[in-house]
Amino acid sequence: MSNHLYYIIENMDSLYIFVLIGLLHSFLYLFHTILSSCSIPYTNLLRTLQLEIDFLRLRWYTTLFNQTIKNWTTSRKRFWHLWFDTGICVTILILPLSLLILIQMTSNVLMHQPNPQDDNSSQVLQLVIPGVDIPMNEVGFYITALLLSTTFHEMGHALAAVSEDVRLYETGFILFFIISVAYVQICNEKLLSSPARSQLRIMCAGVWHNIILAMMAMLLLSFGTWLYKPFFSTETGVSVRRMLPNSPLIGSTGLMVHDTIYRINDCSVNNSQEWINCVLHTMREPNPGYCASEHFLEKYKKETSPNECCDSSMIEDHLCFKFLRNLKDNFTYSCLPARTVITQSEKFCRVDDDCLGGKYCLKPLVENSTKVVQIQRIDKKDVLFIGYPADIFNTVVVSDWVSKFAFLSSEFPENLNLVLGYIVMFSSGLAVINVIPCFYFDGQYIVDILISLGLQVTIGHQRFHRNVCLSTKVAGTLLLAFNVLYMLFQKFS
Template sequence: MDLILLSAGFLLFWSTILFTHYILTSCLVHPYINLSKTIGLKIKPFYLGVYLNRIEYGLSRYVNRYDKFVETWMNLGVFVSLFLTPVSICILLQTVVNLISHEKQKSKNFGTLEPLLPGVNLPFSEIFYYIIALIISSVFHEFGHFIAALKEGIKVNGAGISFFAFLPIAYVNIAEDQLNRLAILCKLRIFCAGVWHNLALGLFTASLLLLNPFILSPLYKTGEGVVVLSTQENWDASGSHGIQTYDIITNINRHCRVTSKEEWKSCFLNLLTEPDESYCVSQNFINEEEFKSEGETCCVENLKRHLCFNNLHSEQHLCLPVRQILEKFTTYCNETTKCLNGYSCIKPKVETPGFKLMELQRKDKPAFLFWGHPYELYNSLSVINYNPRFNFLSLLWLQRWENLLRYITSFSLALSLLNSIPCFVMDGKYITKSSLELLFKRFFSKSSMHLVELSLSIFGTILVIICVSLGFLSVVKNHV
């Protein structure tokens, strides 16, 4: 349903753009026509582009005024970008190995790449963060090239941004004849500026994410647990046992402490691999509370507070009230660890693979119980780290702000990584060529360096293609 609505909205958006553009140009609306010429507006089916000339006026004065600072900044960018190239190649190689061997979990700390597909591993509700973050990351990348070109005295013919469907791409048009006449180090400053500015932007937004709890501490509390921001519309939120917005979740199944979204996610990942929990329950409780249904059915469907349990030391099936068991009995057991005399070891009967009994402990409220797959519960609850100190404060804007920062961090760091790799149509090709000339011009002939540069570019291009292709296949396989 979401895919249909998104597709309809996508087609409606582009149809409206095309229709409006056609009407305004056909009716000779001169203000619109003049504006289109000024900003270089071009509109075609699923394409919108803007191109501006003479944009360096004004900025060049500031670049010249802070010439030493800009030069130092760009030199630092060259050093970092050259260091990043082998690191990026290693990350892509590790990603390819992980995707081929299906052992992604073993290399979490090293870093891997994963493409985002709207409606697959990117929720439709976050498509706007996706587009805005791409625009900011792409514009900041080209802004780096733009400032570096001004610093080296290169004419900037213009700059623009184009939208292909929902994919934004920014670009800068630099005078190539002047660029080719520059010294090698000056070229490197321009070529590395995009990678450097993306890396700087990604580190800056990542720092904001880390510092947010301290910056916002006068208004929001953190560390008590995660706060429920929203739930699925069809959830039963009535009564004290139902999950509601602003509930503070402190533990999952008692033993997994939750103080942040990272721990929240980690607890659910652990649920997927941990065995089902079993409980020592007194025989007196079983005799008093067991619901005995007729026929082979363990629990009838209208008993929402009951669940079917297996007795681990017999073939007996028991229909018992779940909440009473969790509130009265806190001793766990398994097939090898027996309970005390007068107690039986029972665990939920799993008829659907992956189903688990989950208990979410809440601050100042009874625990919320859920019987189902952990993925279902995880995807049905939206949580945030912050608990407002004052009732008038909203959590929605804070969630949007952090989501945007996360997407900018991911996209900007990914752009810096990909553009540092020697690959055709990427900055890395020109960075590699110029760095080879700078380092080995005295030792090797021009043809030898060209051969090395071509070989590295072919290798990098093949590596990127393999990584992206395997990434798409893996995402589709795991999420569709």
């Protein structure tokens, strides 16, 4: 993604973007309504593409993967039975944990405890509300993680169903507004007539697969440095990922994307945290001085007043420097070529004694809040910036990953890690949320089966079974709805 596109996205109001998407959906639905009522070829095209269009919703369905899924399961039924039996055990262990989180969050709200949005457990619920607290420039990664998580979830249901001889009708994707999720459709009559263990395998498969996906993503994140090591290095500086178009560092002698920065003034930069610390250091500390020999000064010095040199820029690329001690001819200020002074200086100084060999310490004269910043890059000239260091922090985005090859960008590991991070959060959150006994969630069917199995041993009254199951699902639905509505109220109030 280009710097200009990043800048546009980051500065656009999220409401404005959602309105544009809503208008696009409305126009598409209007277009579809008109054509489907008067154009048979259009209707046939949609049927051929297996595409359905509704208001704010698109659905694509296919039977293309049915045979592949059947081939995977029929020849390895013993493995899949063991695999999904493990999923049943793990899901049953997660069920009380999910209920405890939900009850604790509800208790915190009712007892007026600190805002549940600040609690780690509440992040599980926030993840099921698309776009909440997600930077606009990361929405694409969030949607990708959501799509992968739901695809893996539904794949679990499909594999389990086919392994239990339950017919798989179709698979597909639904785009609701900007959120895309996967789905599978199986034969419900066959599912409900199957043994309880088979039903549990099918209904727990989605939660189980979400847990597996979250663990896989977490492992990739943990071993990311080792995996990227042949292509990227770390702790050797920071790589410039992108620069906003309003950055004062853009120019022929400024920073460029993919530059590797290893020092800012006298502050070493090995990673992004040190980059932040060094930029903050330049804000807090006064401008450094630069050591220069008397021979150098005799060659370049030009006597002038500080006002002439600094305000009128009488000589291009020159800056007014102040001598901390007078030269033999009592010079106090001199207009000198800034880049030459800074690059020839072997070290920074605060007083003359910091300079070796009797050299002079020269201090640049600039406005009080303006700083002279020397940004050192690998295999390139230093970038000299005279301005406000906050502009560096706000308009330059860096990465810890430094590419070993010119054709590789640090965007790859950064974006991959971002997607993996969202997968960990969303897939684990989806597992915890989906196991709650709530209508239209997998937990609804899982709890039905478990309660029926548990009560069958002691009480054989079917009406009592149904009442207990219904009460449990109503309670779970109300608790979840209460917490979601409360968080939305807190967010937008």
